Amino acid sequence: MENFWKIFDERLxxxxxxxxYRHERLKGTLSDAAPILWQYGAIARLKKGETIDxxxxxxxxxxxxxxxxxxxxxxYMTGKSHTDPEATPFALDVMKYMNAACDKWTLxxxxxxxxxxxxxxxxxxxFAKCLQKRFGxxxxxxxxTYITNSYxxxxxxxxxxxxxxxxxxxxxxxxxxxxxxxxEVPNMQDNIPAVLQVxxxxxxxxxxxxxxxxxxxxxxxxxxxxxxxxxxxxxxLVWECxxxxxxxxxxxxxxxxxxxxxxxxxxxQGRTQEIRERVLHL
Numbered sequence: 256m257e258n259f260w261k262i263f264d265e266r267l268x269x270x271x272x273x274x275x276y277r278h279e280r281l282k283g284t285l286s287d288a289a290p291i292l293w294q295y296g297a298i299a300r301l302k303k304g305e306t307i308d309x310x311x312x313x314x315x316x317x318x319x320x321x322x323x324x325x326x327x328x329x330x331y332m333t334g335k336s337h338t339d340p341e342a343t344p345f346a347l348d349v350m351k352y353m354n355a356a357c358d359k360w361t362l363x364x365x366x367x368x369x370x371x372x373x374x375x376x377x378x379x380x381x382f383a384k385c386l387q388k389r390f391g392x393x394x395x396x397x398x399x400t401y402i403t404n405s406y407x408x409x410x411x412x413x414x415x416x417x418x419x420x421x422x423x424x425x426x427x428x429x430x431x432x433x434x435x436x437x438x439e440v441p442n443m444q445d446n447i448p449a450v451l452q453v454x455x456x457x458x459x460x461x462x463x464x465x466x467x468x469x470x471x472x473x474x475x476x477x478x479x480x481x482x483x484x485x486x487x488x489x490x491x492l493v494w495e496c497x498x499x500x501x502x503x504x505x506x507x508x509x510x511x512x513x514x515x516x517x518x519x520x521x522x523x524q525g526r527t528q529e530i531r532e533r534v535l536h537l
Contacts, residue, residue, distance in 0.1 A: 259332060260352075267356045271368075274318045278366055282308050314367040319432040320357060321373035324382065325349060326403040331396045338408055338422055350406065350429040357431075369432030372405030376513050379404065380525025399532075401525040405434060410529055416440070416536040417456055424461040436464040437512060438536040442480075443468065449537065467512040474508070475501040482509050484531040492527045 286293035286301035293301050299310055310316055329337040329346045337346035350370070357368035375382065379401045386397045403409050406426035408419050416438040423436040443450050443466070450466065457464045471482040476499035485495045494509055495502050510519050511530055522530065 256332070263349075263352065267353070270320055271356070271360055274320065274360075274368065275364075275366075278311060278318055281311060282306070284308075312365050314361075317367040317369045317432055319369055319371035319373075320353060321371045321375070322353065323373050323375045323379065323405055324402040325406045325426070326409045327396050331393065336409065336412060337406075338412065338414060338418075343422075343425075346406070347425060347429070350426055354429055354431065370430055371432035372427070372430040372434035374404050374435075374513070375402070376526060377523060379529065380523045383525055399525075399528060401529040406430065407436070411532040411534055413534055414536060416453055419536055420453075420456060420461050420464055423464075427462055434463065436461055437467050438464070439467050439533050440537045441468070441535055443537075453537065465512070467517075470510045472508040473499060473501050474506040475499050475503070482507055484527060492524055492531060494521070 284307050286299070286305050286307060287303055292298045293307055294303065299307075301307065301310075325346055326337055328349060329335070329342050333339075333342040333345055335342035337343055353370045357370055360366070360368045382402045383397065383400050386402070390397055392398050406423060408414055408423065414422075419438055420436060427434045427436060438453065440450075440453075453466060469481040472479050473482065473496040476496060478496050478498040480497075482494050482496055484492050487493050493502050494504060494507060496507060501507060504521050508519060509521065510517050511522075512518070513522060513526060513530075521527075
């Protein structure tokens with residue numbers, strides 16, 4: 256554990272350097288680069304030709320320290336999921352440690368830093384491959400082709416919607432640069448009272464969350480419902496209509512929650528495996 260915090264300090268220092276490069280790169284940017292944002296009030300009302308420099312200091316804007324894989328980190332260090340009461344305190348300590356680092360950097364520079372629960376939609380696959388190459392296959396940690404987004408409960412872990420939201424609320428409040436939680440649900444058209452109950456729970460317990468449902472359509476046979484993911488003979492994951500067997504992605508419409516919102520494009524193999532392994536929470 257002592258070695259963990261030492262390495263964590265080294266990685267945070269590296270991240271700090273990278274974020275300062277971003278800050279320096281933004282300095283000198285003219286408000287003309289995005290008039291709606293910088294001149295017409297979406298973010299500010301600067302004059303034409305004026306730089307955005309003054310808005311990069313004093314807390315008006317923030318630089319986000321993105322993070323992912325809290326589940327994998329806790330699993331490796333404790334042998335348990337961060338949903339386990341014995342492991343939750345360590346998971347929260349990791350979040351608090353990142354916040355403390357951001358607060359320290361802010362005091363030193365008058366540049367506001369905050370931590371961001373990053374969706375890492377394509378990077379989830381890249382991270383997983385890099386970890387496997389460097390550390391090999393570690394059961395429950397690097398044995399997937401994806402890394403868990405931000406502080407989220409692992410997609411395959413059985414947990415009910417209310418317990419998931421209550422747990423993740425603790426981490427969301429520490430993800431000050433932005434975060435989103437979710438629960439996976441089946442078709443709820445005939446159970447609106449349950450939808451309202453979940454929404455009320457979200458309102459009372461967590462800042463930002465959503466309900467994820469499936470809305471797919473096969474253009475070959477007219478199937479409307481959930482198009483599944485199957486493994487091809489070469490091990491590749493492919494989308495297949497459960498009614499007619501269509502696998503042509505140009506002839507189907509698939510909608511899934513990715514990047515915090517509903518997306519309709521298709522995804523790399525890492526994200527596709529993550530989608531395939533999602534369990535329902537309701």
